[in-house]
Amino acid sequence: MIDSIETRALAEEAEAEAAEALAEAARARAERLRAEAAEPQDKRRRLRRPGWSTVVAVLAVFVTAASLAASGYVTWHHREAMHRQQQSAEFEAAARQIAITLMSIDAAKAEESVKQILDSSTGQFHEEFKSASEDFVKLTQDGKVVTDVKVKAAAVESMTEDSATVLVTTTSTVTNAAGADKQPRAWRLSVDIVRDVGRLKMSKMEFVP
Missing domain, CATH: 3.10.450.100 (NTF2-like; domain 1)
Known part of the structure; x- marks a missing residue:
């Protein structure tokens, strides 16, 4: 349960970072458009091309969020499996001893x-x-x-x-x-x-x- 909460928290934090990156990209685009309005036509074309760094940054944040969520699920699943194995071993040991006590x-x-x-x-x-x-x-x-x-x-x-x-x-x-x-x-x-x-x-x- 704790692992699940931590995973959601990490995913939410990553999503917040992605939203912030998108907002920053929007502000940068608005500033670029204002600058383009005051520039000659050929320079505007040159200014429109850059922007891949922003896209890559946003994608990286989303990939990080997905990775954190997947990692958290794998960790939770592993711990759950280990817990059930320990429980099973505990019940089996108890049943073994009880059978000996009962039949001896x-x-x-x-x-x-x-x-x-x-x-x-x-x-x-x-x-x-x-x-x-x-x-x-x-x-x-x-x-x-x-x-x-x-x-x-x-x-x-x-x-x-x-x-x-x-x-x-x-x-x-x-x-x-x-x-x-x-x-x-x-x-x-x-x-x-x-x-x-x-x-x-x-x-x-x-x-x-």
């Missing part, structure tokens, strides 16, 4: 896992998980569940200034009381991230094909 389970630290998940979430997901947290802890401890999760990739599907939907691909291995054999399994998660009081948190998560 250790029966010996079940209550701590619940706290981390609640701290990383907001909205409806937060409320629903909070209401089911006791059952989650009991199920994890009774089954002696331990999972190891690795994030393979994360990519923003859609994004605004304060929210994004991120697709996260993970693999996990599981051990439990039932004798799970640690065979790796692949998962794809669609994670909705929102900015909540300055922090990026998960507001929704679903497994996708």
Whole structure:
């Protein structure tokens, strides 16, 4: 926004200079015409020819104005692209960490896992998980569940200034009381991230094909 204002200001300044140059050219022409009226015919013809310097000066001012406007737009576009890249990287990093927090389970630290998940979430997901947290802890401890999760990739599907939907691909291995054999399994998660009081948190998560 600031770059756009600065660009308009520079363009307006250049246009003002062009207008001043045109006015100066008009005054010079008026003086030349008055001088021609008092000169012989052959000298008038000679006086009419000069004037290219004024035209060139005016054109130079307009070219400068156009160049400034184009340069300002390129600068603004570059900064906007950089800002969006930084935003995208920020949302992707948050989604990666949230996926690990959500899917990493250790029966010996079940209550701590619940706290981390609640701290990383907001909205409806937060409320629903909070209401089911006791059952989650009991199920994890009774089954002696331990999972190891690795994030393979994360990519923003859609994004605004304060929210994004991120697709996260993970693999996990599981051990439990039932004798799970640690065979790796692949998962794809669609994670909705929102900015909540300055922090990026998960507001929704679903497994996708």
